[in-house]
Amino acid sequence: MFPFSHRTPNVVGMTEIYETQPERTDLPLVVMPAVFDSMIGPLKAQLPALKDVARVRLYQDFTEDEDLIAERTAGATVMINGGPHLSDDLLRRLSGGVRGGEGGKVRCIVFSGTGVASYINLALARELGVRICNAVHYGDNAVAEHTFALLLELVRRVGELDHGIKEGGWAGPHMDGLQLAGRRLGIIGLGGIGSTVARIARAFGMDVAAWRTGHTPAERFAESGATPIDDLDELIAGSDVVSVHLPLIDGATRGLITADNLAHLKPGTLFINTARAEVIAPGALLARLEQGDIPAALDVYDHEPLPADDPLRRIPGIVLTPHVGWRTDGAFRELTRQMVACIGAYFAGDDLNVVVSEC
Missing domain, CATH: 3.40.50.720 (NAD(P)-binding Rossmann-like Domain)
Known part of the structure; x- marks a missing residue:
């Protein structure tokens, strides 16, 4: 089935998880551990582009709890950062802590916006060998x-x-x-x-x-x-x-x-x-x-x-106003299109909106 969703409990109650191709364990895993409500619909509409490329797990709530983000992202090759600030400690945990970390560690982070430098230590990402992508001109x-x-x-x-x-x-x-x-x-x-x-x-x-x-x-x-x-x-x-x-x-x-x-x-x-x-x-x-x-x-x-x-x-x-200038229906459509395109490019060995290269 592509895609399908189900409910699963987490530490704060019931968090709905939306998954694509869950039976395709041969495919790499992409996880979005936190998301704004307004982004969910547009993102789901873009996910068919990753059919037979990657399975996606979307947690349909927002959190900045670092332990929860790390737990949710376990096993992922790509993380979609839907807004949480990633501390240096969390970035090390997600990546495995060393350049080229072990298999199953996050090797690419796709940021849902342009100003990624405000949310991720780019120098540390470069040191850890984690690709960082963003979106441009969407807003x-x-x-x-x-x-x-x-x-x-x-x-x-x-x-x-x-x-x-x-x-x-x-x-x-x-x-x-x-x-x-x-x-x-x-x-x-x-x-x-x-x-x-x-x-x-x-x-x-x-x-x-x-x-x-x-x-x-x-x-x-x-x-x-x-x-x-x-x-x-x-x-x-x-x-x-x-x-x-x-x-x-x-x-x-x-x-x-x-x-x-x-x-x-x-x-x-x-x-x-x-x-x-x-x-x-x-x-x-x-x-x-x-x-x-x-x-x-x-x-x-x-x-x-x-x-x-x-x-x-x-x-x-x-x-x-509370940093909402970018939040319109049109911006979300273009933002999520670019996010999914960045993921596809990563798995295809191509570069798209790369802010930090993993090499």
């Missing part, structure tokens, strides 16, 4: 749209207005909004998401500029209608809205935006980050926002979930 539209959801909340405060009117109020002059048309958007990171944001901004009538780092193809500025600016401080100082879309790359973008850069934000500039918190130097954004003159909207944080006592929660005038 360009999703994150770009969420960027504008945040921006529109800052300028029109729809959520606050909705709450007020349902509580019996009626907005007064203090609830006047800001108009986006004619304002300048400064984009830090003109990749797939940043380029999509630029095109949406132009549809709103905004003037768009982007930081030219030397790594972005010149034609991308022309295609997205963004004016290239060589100096980051100049881009920040000259923008009415600053939006961050840099990938997190150790040794390249981690901590790239500094407190000195953020000091060039003029009062009233709207600041948005839907990329990774770690591309900003530790403490730099908090210090700038605590001055109280920069409306901001954030979807990413240094520590996730955001601790209850995090000072960001106490700053008035900012909008916070």
Whole structure:
């Protein structure tokens, strides 16, 4: 039968397990020990592509319990990481602890996203000889749209207005909004998401500029209608809205935006980050926002979930969402397609979206 599912108990009760080709014990095992509910349906739809390639075991709940993850992944050649942060200790346990570990140990981890460096120690994976794959550009539209959801909340405060009117109020002059048309958007990171944001901004009538780092193809500025600016401080100082879309790359973008850069934000500039918190130097954004003159909207944080006592929660005038910018139906479809394709490529001896090679 392909595929089929059944129920099996675990330490916290009944966890539903979905398995494909369970009778094919001659095939290598792929395990996803934890998953977001929204990913289950799209992933199941992609699994027929692995028929006669690998059997798949999907645990249909989410956990970050390291012992449980290790237990569930026992015997797997490939692990699909559906969101848990893998500590160095857990990565060693999953891989067998040494390069080329014993048979049946995890030799490949497929991450359900792009920013895998935030979840797995890539240097250690390389040392252990574990291939790491990710997904690319699956969420360009999703994150770009969420960027504008945040921006529109800052300028029109729809959520606050909705709450007020349902509580019996009626907005007064203090609830006047800001108009986006004619304002300048400064984009830090003109990749797939940043380029999509630029095109949406132009549809709103905004003037768009982007930081030219030397790594972005010149034609991308022309295609997205963004004016290239060589100096980051100049881009920040000259923008009415600053939006961050840099990938997190150790040794390249981690901590790239500094407190000195953020000091060039003029009062009233709207600041948005839907990329990774770690591309900003530790403490730099908090210090700038605590001055109280920069409306901001954030979807990413240094520590996730955001601790209850995090000072960001106490700053008035900012909008916070729980790292959900990438979570749309379209993004899940493309994400799971790439995940399954990476698994197929691994077993075929090919490379696809390889961040760390096992060799």
